[in-house]
Amino acid sequence: MAEKKTQKRFGNAERDIVALGIATAAIILFVGTGGTVLPQVVRSLYGEGSGPDDVLANALLLNIALIIFGWRRYRELTHEIKERRSAEEQARKLSEIDPLTGCLNRRSMARATEQLRTECEARGQALAYVMIDLDNFKHINDMNGHAIGDKVLVGLAEQLRDKLPQEAVLARLGGDEFAFVMAYDKNHGERIDEHVMRLFESVPQIQGAENVAVELTMSIGIASDNDDAGDTTRCDAETLMHRADIAMYHSKKNGKNRYCWFEATMENELRFRNALETGIRRGLGQAEFIPYFEQQIDLESGDLVGFEMLARWQSPQLGLVSPEIFIPIAEDIGVIGELSEQLMVQAFQEATQWDPSITLSVNISPVQLRDPWFAQKLLKLLVEHNFPSHRLEIEITESCLHENVGMVRSMIASLRNQGVKVSLDDFGTGYSSLEQLRSLPFDRLKIDRSFISELRNPDASSKIVDAIVSLGNGLDMPIVAEGIEDEGILDLLKSMGTLKGQGYLYGKPESAEKVRQRLLKAGRLVEPTSQPQIAPQPETGEEDPVKAVHALRSVVK
Ligand code: C2E
Ligand code: MG
Numbered sequence: 001m002a003e004k005k006t007q008k009r010f011g012n013a014e015r016d017i018v019a020l021g022i023a024t025a026a027i028i029l030f031v032g033t034g035g036t037v038l039p040q041v042v043r044s045l046y047g048e049g050s051g052p053d054d055v056l057a058n059a060l061l062l063n064i065a066l067i068i069f070g071w072r073r074y075r076e077l078t079h080e081i082k083e084r085r086s087a088e089e090q091a092r093k094l095s096e097i098d099p100l101t102g103c104l105n106r107r108s109m110a111r112a113t114e115q116l117r118t119e120c121e122a123r124g125q126a127l128a129y130v131m132i133d134l135d136n137f138k139h140i141n142d143m144n145g146h147a148i149g150d151k152v153l154v155g156l157a158e159q160l161r162d163k164l165p166q167e168a169v170l171a172r173l174g175g176d177e178f179a180f181v182m183a184y185d186k187n188h189g190e191r192i193d194e195h196v197m198r199l200f201e202s203v204p205q206i207q208g209a210e211n212v213a214v215e216l217t218m219s220i221g222i223a224s225d226n227d228d229a230g231d232t233t234r235c236d237a238e239t240l241m242h243r244a245d246i247a248m249y250h251s252k253k254n255g256k257n258r259y260c261w262f263e264a265t266m267e268n269e270l271r272f273r274n275a276l277e278t279g280i281r282r283g284l285g286q287a288e289f290i291p292y293f294e295q296q297i298d299l300e301s302g303d304l305v306g307f308e309m310l311a312r313w314q315s316p317q318l319g320l321v322s323p324e325i326f327i328p329i330a331e332d333i334g335v336i337g338e339l340s341e342q343l344m345v346q347a348f349q350e351a352t353q354w355d356p357s358i359t360l361s362v363n364i365s366p367v368q369l370r371d372p373w374f375a376q377k378l379l380k381l382l383v384e385h386n387f388p389s390h391r392l393e394i395e396i397t398e399s400c401l402h403e404n405v406g407m408v409r410s411m412i413a414s415l416r417n418q419g420v421k422v423s424l425d426d427f428g429t430g431y432s433s434l435e436q437l438r439s440l441p442f443d444r445l446k447i448d449r450s451f452i453s454e455l456r457n458p459d460a461s462s463k464i465v466d467a468i469v470s471l472g473n474g475l476d477m478p479i480v481a482e483g484i485e486d487e488g489i490l491d492l493l494k495s496m497g498t499l500k501g502q503g504y505l506y507g508k509p510e511s512a513e514k515v516r517q518r519l520l521k522a523g524r525l526v527e528p529t530s531q532p533q534i535a536p537q538p539e540t541g542e543e544d545p546v547k548a549v550h551a552l553r554s555v556v557k
């Protein structure tokens with residue numbers, strides 16, 4: 001491409017020279033013929049000669065015509081070349097610059113990085129590649145529209161330009177992803193930290209538009225071609241960018257709104273995460289996700305009143321995996337709806353074999369609640385599996401409430417109209433306001449187990465749990481206590497009021513098969529009219545699902 005361009009330019013220049021050559025030749029001829037013809041003309045005017053030679057006079061006129069033609073052609077071509085060059089320059093700029101923010105784009109950034117890296121090498125300096133990604137940009141776009149989203153990006157580019165030193169090269173790589181590269185003294189990596197800290201201070205001040213307050217945070221990853229020992233590890237621009245990307249991803253995974261430098265272990269982490277993603281997708285197709293059940297008890301009478309369904313992944317490579325590992329990934333990769341549906345279908349099929357007085361609770365992810373059709377889908381599932389809606393309770397967490405309260409409210413209302421109960425899980429760990437609690441029609445509050453386990457500590461007061469119980473009484477919302485592990489806690493809770501509860505004191509979550517055996521013994525299993533449509537789950541003999549990530553990592557290489 002570049003070669004073609006050069007050829008074209010050269011072609012123009014050649015034509016240029018030909019036109020100039022014709023004009024020059026004409027001038028030389030003009031001087032030659034003019035030198036003979038003009039004295040003859042002058043002499044003939046004084047009556048001293050017979051006038052100019054016709055042939056020479058014609059040649060002279062022809063020369064004059066040629067000079068005029070050649071000159072005009074030369075001028076035209078020069079103008080044409082100028083215009084073409086400026087158009088080419090414009091096109092080159094457009095292909096290198098992001099039109100919205102005026103920063104370099106991904107392609108030109110790669111080139112600029114490589115160039116700066118070579119310069120740094122020659123000067124004995126190190127190069128830092130800093131990757132910046134907004135944390136909540138999709139949300140800003142969805143809530144305020146793309147025009148505001150664009151303004152935020154332009155504002156961000158301005159802030160970055162303003163806060164970064166002149167020598168930093170800034171680019172918008174796409175969407176809400178920015179990056180800059182900067183040379184620094186090998187022994188003073190902290191300079192990069194300082195610049196990055198300054199960005200964190202300035203970014204929240206970006207305005208979307210008048211009257212639109214946008215809350216901005218960003219995650220940053222930094223990679224350098226200079227390792228800790230001060231040696232320059234020869235990594236090219238692409239490797240640097242890849243590493244900064246991994247570091248940025250690490251910042252996101254560790255809670256967003258932070259920055260970190262790339263470390264080699266992060267690459268393994270990413271590989272591990274990719275392996276889990278692939279495993280989850282495959283597991284969905286192979287029906288590897290199964291429901292476990294935890295008993296819910298009326299604390300006063302000690303009667304079993306229901307079960308909470310807790311997801312488990314029976315992975316052929318990893319064994320029984322905890323939902324704390326795979327649910328967040330399933331949410332991230334967009335399969336949580338499908339996963340939850342598979343689990344619910346299995347749980348409904350199990351629960352139809354239990355005594356009809358036993359309820360079933362299922363946890364619903366905030367991601368599922370973003371689907372405006374969630375309530376309809378759930379009700380359709382209930383009808384399809386002939387499961388009475390009044391036996392189902394869904395558990396949502398407080399984080400659902402600050403996403404789109406309006407939509408959650410109408411979803412809760414339509415589910416409750418159909419008889420499904422809704423409880424607020426892990427209460428006390430999020431930010432639900434009293435106003436939200438008053439206006440949202442929950443059927444119960446579940447006190448998070450972190451507060452319940454505090455009761456075990458003899459010095460700790462039971463004030464928080466007490467306060468939540470009286471809040472529940474005041475709002476007319478029954479309370480469920482999670483994580484009851486011993487008799488001492490149970491006695492304390494009993495003294496606080498009429499509560500329901502669950503916890504290891506009553507048993508750990510168990511497989512569908514074990515639940516059936518338990519209910520059979522208690523005479524609370526209805527005669528199954530047909531065999532369960534799902535195959536009995538294989539018993540792994542493992543009580544605890546794998547939670548520790550390092551244990552998993554040793555399996556996923
Ligand atoms: P959760 O809904 O608050 O569930 C209670 C968790 O506490 C369960 O962990 C349970 O095993 C554990 N637990 C219960 N009693 C005790 C106790 O006495 N002591 C201790 N230390 N722990 C106790 P699990 O099964 O690992 O589930 C963790 C979380 O994963 C659940 O918290 C829930 O938020 C989520 N989850 C589980 N299944 C699903 C699902 O199907 N969908 C969604 N979206 N989330 C799920
Ligand atoms: Mg729960």
Ligand code: MG
Pocket residue numbers: 425426446448449482
């Ligand atoms: Mg809970």
